[in-house]
Each structure stands twice: as structure tokens, then as C-alpha cells.
Amino acid sequence: MNLALSRSMAVIERLAGEADGVPLMVLATELELPKSAAHRILADLIGLGYVHQDSVTERYRLSMKLVSITQRHLSRVPLVDLAQPFLTRLAERAGELARMSILDEDELIWIAKAQGSKHALRYDPDSGLTVPLYCTASGLALLSALDDESALARLREQGLGDSEQRGPQAPTTEAEFMALLAQARENNFAYTADTYENGISALAVPIVDSRGSALGVVNLVGPSLRFDRETALTHVADVQRAAQEISAALNTTL
Template structure:
């Protein structure tokens, strides 16, 4: 059963990266799956409303059912309720795109945003996706709040973002990434220039209560020509203030309450484990 589940989730994740849809052969080949098995699983996904086929023998595409599930979860998690007014305020101050990413296990996912730009491109294709930790300002800010060993482990498991897929300044080694993490730790917020997207600059600060691990990250992003180093330095106090206010308000969210309880339970369990001296 686990193999069927893994394959089904693999199909959904692959189709989520292909808005134009995929032919059966291409989908099966990319997932290293027999075409007959892929066809059976796609038939089940069509029956349950998660996938549709544009025409007979045509490509398969996701429906909006997964989107509906995600939005329904967010509406009941309390995340947007307390965060949106703060994101709106920071977007108004900065005049740029402001986003909130939440920490969920080893993932950092963008779940809310506010657009402060009065003109230019406003489309945000990354909403709902996971941040590439090694080259996004969000990932660097999260890792700056962790020990180096934990940051390296997280980035290693996810993999480094390659410059040909991200920005020309994306770090090519863990050592280069750590240099960015250390700089973020020293200044209290991360800065990324042409690392995640060419021509894009961003800054981010962790959302965390004193003595607790981060629960999320707030990001300000904009064109490098507009969001200059001097501009980011000027915005830093507002970014850090909003991050602090969001951390203080996070107790109103059922999602963050459960996350905090899980971390406390994990810490208590670790404390009860016997320690053996060598």
C-alpha cells in the first residue's frame, strides 16, 4: 500500500510543477513507473476529482481540488488571520512584495503575502511552494537562527539550488552558503541579491519567540534596481519589528499552538533518553 501511496503522491507533486499538463508516457518516464500503473493511478485520481484529462489520450492536469484543500486548511489554521494585517503594514511601508513562510518540520512554505508595489509585475509564482533553503532569503534567515550543524543538515537533505536554476549568485557549496548564513546571523536578518532569482533582491527575518526555534520567516522582495543595499538597511528596523510582533501574536493560531506543543513534547522526550558515556 505504501508503494501505491508514494506513487500517487509523486504524480500529484509532478503535475503541480506542470501547469500545462503531462502526457502519460512523459509522466510515467519521469517517475520511473510502468505506464500501466501510472494509467491506473491517474484513473483513480480522475475519479476522485484531483486530476482531469483535457481530451481523450491528451495530457493530464491537476484540478483545483488540491488548491481548495490547502486554502481550507489555511482558513482554519489561524495563520492568515493574525498575520495578514502585519504583512499588509510591512508591504505599505516597503512598497514591495512581503511574504510569510511557515516552518513545518524540515520545510519552509510560503503561505501568505501582501503586495506593496504600485506598478510593475505583481505575480507571485512561489505561493504555496517550499523555499530553496540554500539560496532564498527565507531559507537563509531560518538557518541563521539554527546551529550550523542543523543548517547544514537541512540544506544537504534538500540539496543546493544550482545557479542555472536559480540566480547567478546562488551558493555553489555548503561553505558559500554558510558564509551567507553567518552574515545573516550577525546582522539579524538575511540578504539575498540575485541568488534566488536573477534581478531580484530580498531580505528576511525569522519569526521566533525568545529561546524558541523559529516558527516562520517574513520576507521583503523586489527588483534589485529598486531594493538596493541601502534601501534594505533602511527597512531592516521595520522588518524586525513586524517579525517580533508576529511572533508575539502567533499564540492565537491553532497551527502554531500545535507546533509549539509538538516541539515541547519532542524536547521532553529527548531529555528522558539515557545518555551513555563513552
């Protein structure tokens, strides 16, 4: 792989989600780059319009160019248009956020959503994020469609993350994760509370094709105080139906 390209992508990924920006030395240190190389990469990315530097703090942050490109790409992905009516109906029935993620090579990406909550307290994150497999209902649902060996390989490839990147109930060992995975397989759905973010719960079901291969995941998400396990269980059939309908619609277009 081209070294300059891989370094540039590493900088972009590190800046993702940093609304206040990141200092040059932090970037250089964390990415194990010489300060001069980090500065040169940032200068190139600024020239291409992907990065801005704050004139006061001198911190670097991503511009909206990547967002624009992502939205333009997603608007042309047929699966998004196919899935939206089913997600909208699911969100309205449940009164919570319905989301869909698709498997892109080895990553699960949240690409579409519909907000059904009428409450002031709601959960509504951006699409386009990579799904952490080890600490989300979506990750459990996806891996539940695989055998243990394949699921562990996917888990190890992505890793377990650190304590600052997960909720207080997230599994911290492979054994804990595999126990949750076994439960998801037995139930034919995955439910998590306070694993991805503290105070957030989710219910998820995999989207599988006619051969049983996982294509993605449909899930419902809401505040744990409102979307507890008992409440989530009342929506299992709705989520499973949405996953089946999206799968059928996709198979029809292939």
C-alpha cells in the same frame, strides 16, 4: 509507507506548477514508474478530481481541487489571521510584497502575503509553495537561527537543486551556502539578489519564539532593479519589527 500512496503523491508533486501539463511517458520515466502503473495512478487521480487530461494534447495537469483544499485549510490556520495585519502594514511601508512562511515539520511553507507595490512591475507569486532553503533569503533567515550542524542537516535533506531551479547567483556548494549563512547571522537578517529567481531580491528575518526556536520567516520581496541592497537595508527594522510582533501575537495565543 504505502507504495500506491507514495507513488500518487510523487505524481502530484511532479505535476505541480506544470500549467501546460506533462506527457505520460515523461512522468513514467522521471518517476521511474512502469508506464502501466503511471497510467493507472493518473486514472485514479482523475477519478478523484485531482488531475485533468487535456483532450487535445493528452497531457496531464493538476486540477484546482488541491488549490481549493489548501485555501480552505489556510483560511482556518490562526497564524494567517494573526499575521495579516502586520504583513499589510509592512507591505504598505515598504511598497513591496511582504510574505510570511511557517515551519511545517521539516518544510518551510509560504502561507500569507500582502502586496504593497503600486508599480506596474511587481512580484506576486502564489502562497502554499515550499521554500527552497539554499537559494532564498527566507531559507537563509530560518537556518541562521540554527547551529551549523543543524543548518547543514536541513540543507542536505532538501538538497541544492539544479541550475534550472535557481537564479544565477545561487550558491552551488555547501561552502558557498555556509558563507552566506554566516553573513546572515552576523547581520541579523538575510538579503539575496538573483538567487531564487533572476531579477528578484529579498530581505528576510526569522520569527522566533520565547525560547529562541524558529517558527517561520517574514520577508520583503521585489524586483532587483528597484529593491537593491541599499534600499533593502532601509527596511531591516520594519521587517524585524513585523517578525517580533507576529511572534508576540503567536506566543499570546499558545
